[in-house]
Amino acid sequence: MQVIKNHLRLPNPQFYCRDVDKSRELRVDVTSTAQGPATPAELERLTGLAGDEYIHLLPLYRLYNGITFHQSGEEAGLLIAAIDEIAELNEDWRGWFDYLEPDDVYDFQKDGFAFATIAGSGNYFVCFGGKVHYSDHDGGDDAVWGESLVAFFERALSDPAKFLYEAGCYTRYSDGMSSRQYIPETFSHD
16 A cells, blocks of 8 residues: 555645647645544454455555545545445445346356545545456446555556546536646656
């Protein structure tokens, strides 16, 4: 989880963004905030909720019981759910499959455990067999986004703008003066 610790310590993180038609640019200062470690009682609850995936999520929740990455105003990028939010997160995620036949759902969607989402996307990152999958409600596939939780965070945080773009380009910032939506193109810090 060192990759998360390092990212949270970055001085003056920011995205350079362009609007949808690529005619205007915007620099957006962002912050990432993490809650403290989960309590023993919260970890016990996670055990009951996450089943076999608990062992893979334990290192994360021992350090941080929820993280918001790249927030500016009301907009944010990757959200790691706190344990008290995780049951509802999984209920919301599984609700996307109510209308599907069991054969139309990937194995990770049947038996995985959602722990994160891209803000406002309706899509979820799911731990299944120790790997992290992206459950995209627009169809998606069963591609692995991280062979482990650490590999997932290395992907997400090594180039956050690319990661958010690949996740569907849902994260969009505002200049606060117009209705233009600005999409992150590059990430930098001091």
